[in-house]
Amino acid sequence: METSCGEDILEVLLCNEYEGRSPPDRGQLAHLLGKELEEITGSLVELSGSGAVTLHSDGTIALSMSGRTDARRVVQRHRVLQRFFYEMLGMAPDKASREACILEHNISDEAITRLGNYIQGAGPRGKERPGAYHNPPLPGTPCRTPLLTCEVGVTVRVAGIFDMGNIHRLLDLGIVPGEEVVIRRKLGNGAMVVEVKGCEVAISPGVADSICVEKT
Amino acid sequence: MHLALLGNPNVGKSLIFNSLTGLGALVSNYPGTTVVLSQGSVCYQHEMVTLTDLPGVYSLEGRSGEEEIVRQFLTRGDADALICVLDATHLERNLYLFLQATELAVPVVLVLNMIDEAERAGISIDTDLLRSLLGVPVIATSARDGRNIAAIVPVACSDARTSYIMVHYDTHIEAAVAALTGIYPIVRPTAIRALQGEGEDPELLDSAASLAKEIEGAHFMTTAQIVAANRHHCARTITSQVERKGSPHKDVRVDALFTTAFPGIPILIGILGGILLAVFLIGTAIERVLVGAMSVLLLDPISSLDLPPLLHQVAVSIVLAIQAGFGIALPFILPFFIFVSFLEDSGYLTRAAFLTDRAMHRLGLHGQAIIPLVLGLGCNVPALMSIGTLPSRRERVIASFLVTLVPCSARTVIIAGVLAAFVGIIPALVTYLLVLIVVVLTGLFLSRVARGVQFGLILEMAPLRWPDPRDALTKAWMRVREFFIIAMPLLIASSIVLGLLHYLGLIKAFQDLIAPFSTVVLGIPPYAITALIFGILRKEMAPETLFILAGTPDLAAVMTPVQITTFAVMSVLFIPCISTLAVLVRQSGLKVTLLVSFYTLTLGVLAGAAIHLITTLI
CATH class of the missing domain: 2.30.30.90 (Ferrous iron transport protein A (FeoA))
Known part of the structure; x- marks a missing residue:
């Protein structure tokens, strides 16, 4: 469970950055995750130990360069899974997202890559693609070459x-x-x-x- | 009739503007905003045609300062027609902005500039086909040799049309736009912006956000990416029909020298150092003559007029202000800007920005900020005027602090004229170095505490070309004029106030009040404080006032080396000059200005106290 909590923290921090908000402190972070402060403290210590997040003196928490890379990987796994549930299996979007949240922590990179390729090959619900610009490649496959x-x-x-x-x-x-x-x-x-x-x-x-x- | 010039940066827009309006163009505050836009007028068929030169932008969306200005101007609907200036050598990329402009449903004329360069590169463009595809007049011009420039205004006045080309967005986007324009009383461009999360109406943004989220879920791309891709696709479709490509882009060998770490960075340092040295040498020479001449021609006659004391004080203050304004602008700002305009037109500055990006990141800025910082070494005023181009508020605030700390030529004069002359060259160099270290430390500190996200560098490299000296001179002159418009009224007002304070004896009273503090804490005579205060008007005035108050130009006779050092260090770090403060208020607001003033004041006093404390202890 420890890794999944850590990954959730990374994910939330990345989304927070993406929305352009200033870095949260512990309390806000726990609130964003929907957890109690005590639940995330252990993971936070672990993350800062591995250098994925930086704990600032003013109490705010920010992603480090390596943490951001990890966070992106988690988000990508989430997206691929969510898309698979939503587009291939026809689940409701929020339900697909919840399922993706659970599975994203334990799936291997290879499985995600293959799943991504599979979705891409099948096309979004078999719809015809009007041209490269309208539907570019890369649905949510992990970025192999930045x-x-x-x-x-x-x-x-x-x-x-x-x-x-x-x-x-x-x-x-x-x-x-x-x-x-x-x-x-x-x-x-x-x-x-x-x-x-x-x-x-x-x-x-x-x-x-x-x-x-x-x-x- | 009101026409506006719209286009990407570096497409020769300003050149067209200048050749249409001549040098008499007015740089004015745009009504209702604090933004300075160039406006000029042209006579066409006995009618006055107003021409506005909008800042160069890549898009009508986005949140950078220039984009806001252009959008504000366009949504006010003041312009009767838009003159879209496109770079013929990069038609596809330039059409992107044009396509956005057509969405505004304003009559437009398309000017295909740099057609001569396109021809040289072997690119041929079928203007007739382009005209019929877009439904607007197309004029192929070359601003450099004046080809077809005269046709622009007549065509714009009589023949500008609303284009019938329309970007076909992705079906999801179109559906969302239809939904939004159905619910809210908004036009298509506003809806498209709202879908990308931009706009002012929170209710609209809310609805747009929920639509955008669905679209993004289906595409796994942000709406901004989809919209941009659709526009570029449309531009490519048009370009592929009208353009015949020449030989592929060649990598210029000189460019390789400028954009690699070696020898790029030594070249950069050489160019910047050379310019600074040249400006400093030219500047001090001209300034001496200019200020001397003004004293003889203006100050002395006033003294001999035998005016009533109050009137005399006011007259002297006004002359001092004029002296201060001209004493900075002509000797230092003008030569500096001639050099910088040259660099800018040659495309070198973008290469400098690329090379320094990494170092700038440490200071919480990015490569583009090298331009204000370098300008600051010449004069803080133009440097602050150029920070408007930085992409985020955070960077503008950090740059405001750093630029005002950068030792401008006036402060260099103090270091050279007071420290080097009376104490020695080593303390002078140490002081200069110390100030630079303060700049770096301030940057390191601010990059940690300033709020907001740091933006990475995304900068188009202007093509390397040999600049036209006339253009560079024109540009330099426009900037100096801008300085006069901003700084002169303030300089005169504050000079009169300072003069009146002096007349009423308030400065003397203040001097007596401050005496214990200055002697005990700073270890300098109280009249040195008065000199420091006068230095706010114009930095070089601090030593000049000191000479007068001390009653001798030989400072070594009345002050110890330590006192002279304290004075010099304090006047260099102390509150920037009044012209700098005026520009700072315009660019970054009152709050930042007050913060900067407080910070520099504290820094100056602390440095002075530290020198005194350390030397007495030893």
């Missing part, structure tokens, strides 16, 4: 973007799912210049990490 890991000179296709609520400019510049980008330059820290629609765009490592791509 743009951050790609090398200079490679051409990749954007598969999905983790919207942390600050990527509007990215979309305006044409970095949208389905679009091809070329990596032009990369600094030691992972900041890169990519070419999209004939224009060069500089992005910082954090942003590059939230863009999921596939090789063309």
Whole structure:
């Protein structure tokens, strides 16, 4: 149970970030999780021990870089499962979400990948796809290649973007799912210049990490 | 008739604006807002046509400062027609903004600028087909050599149309838009924005959020991503019909030098250091002549006029204010901006932003903030004017603090003219370094405490090109004029107030009151405090006043080296000058300004006290 509580905490923190709210303190976090303060203390200590979350001196709790990666993985597992229950099995959305909440902690990465591929192959309720832009790839499969890991000179296709609520400019510049980008330059820290629609765009490592791509 | 120029950054919009209106264009406060928009007028068929140059944006949605300004302007409906300026070399990307503009149902004219560059790159665009696809007039121009520029205003006045092109959004989005526009009295663009979680009406946002959640559940993509993808798709469909591509984009070899850690970073340091040195040398030379000339031509005649004392005081104060304004603007701001405009037009600044992004992150900012910080080394006023381009309020607040701490050329003058001259070059360098360390520490601290989410860098790299000196000069001049508009009235007002206080003996009274404090805590003579206060008007005035009050230009004779050091350090850290404060209020609000003033005041006093304490203990 310890791991599942920890993963729930990560998930809630990521959602909180996504909604642009300031980091919660212990009490608020327990409230968001619908649990008592004592129930989450153990997991919190464990998470901060492993470096996934940072406990600030003012009592607020924030995700670390590695914690954010873990949290995304949990959210992705949740999405794939929820989609499977909802679209393939025809369950009600909230019920699908609840089931996904339970299963997401114990399922292996391989199973999720295969399930994701299966859903993608079947298409959303057999509906015809009007074109690459209308229904881009990557439903909820775990991100195997973030743009951050790609090398200079490679051409990749954007598969999905983790919207942390600050990527509007990215979309305006044409970095949208389905679009091809070329990596032009990369600094030691992972900041890169990519070419999209004939224009060069500089992005910082954090942003590059939230863009999921596939090789063309 | 009121026309407005809309377009992405770097499409030559301002160049078109300048060549249409000439240099006489008025930079004015846009009515009802605190935003400065360039406005000019053109005569067409005996009618006055007002032309507004909107800031360059990529989208009419989004929350950045410029996007807000443009949206505000467009929703007010003041413009009778929009002139959409598109970069012919990047038609597809530029059409994205155009497609958003057509949703506003305003008559538009499409200007296909940089057509010469497109031709050179082997891109040919079928303007007739584009015209018939979009249903609006299309003018292919080249602002650089003036091709077809004269046709813009006549066509916009007589022939602008509402485009009949329409982006077909995903069926779910369309259904949601139909639902929202059915329930609420809103137009299509507002509904689309609401679906992306943007807007003002909380009730509308609530309904939109529940619809958006369903759509996102089905697509596993945010509504913003779907909408953007649909628009880009539409732009691509249009472009693929009208454009014939030339040779693929070539990687410019010089660019590789600028955007790799080595030699990019040494080049960056070299360029910035060179500019600072040049501005400092040119600036001090011109300033000496200018301030000297004004003293001879204005101050001395006033003294010889034998006016009543009160009137004399007011007249002197006004002259001092004018002296302060010109003493900063012409010698320092103008040359600095000529250099920076050059860099900006060449596209180099975006490369600098990319290289410094990582270091800036530590300070709670990102790469784009290098521009205000560098500008701050020349003068804080233009630096603060440029922080409006930063994407979040958090970054603007942090930048407000850091920029006002950056030692501007005036403060460098104090360090050089007082510390280096009377105490030695080593203490002067140490002080300069200390101030920079304070900037870094403040950044490190603020990045921890400031509220809000940190944004990553997402910045389009402007293409590298050789800048046109005329454009750079024009741009520099526009900025200096902006400085005068903002700072001059305040400078004159505060100078008169300070003068009157002096006349009424209040400054003397204050000096007596502060005497125990200044002698015991800071270890400097009370008249040095008066000099510090005058330094708020213009930083270089602090040492100048000190020379007068001390009764000798040889400070070493009346003050100890420690006292001189305390004075210099305090005047460098002390509250920024009044012009800086004025711009700060405009850019970041009264609260931040008060915080900055309080912080710098505390910092100055603490530093002064620390120096005194340490030296007496030793």
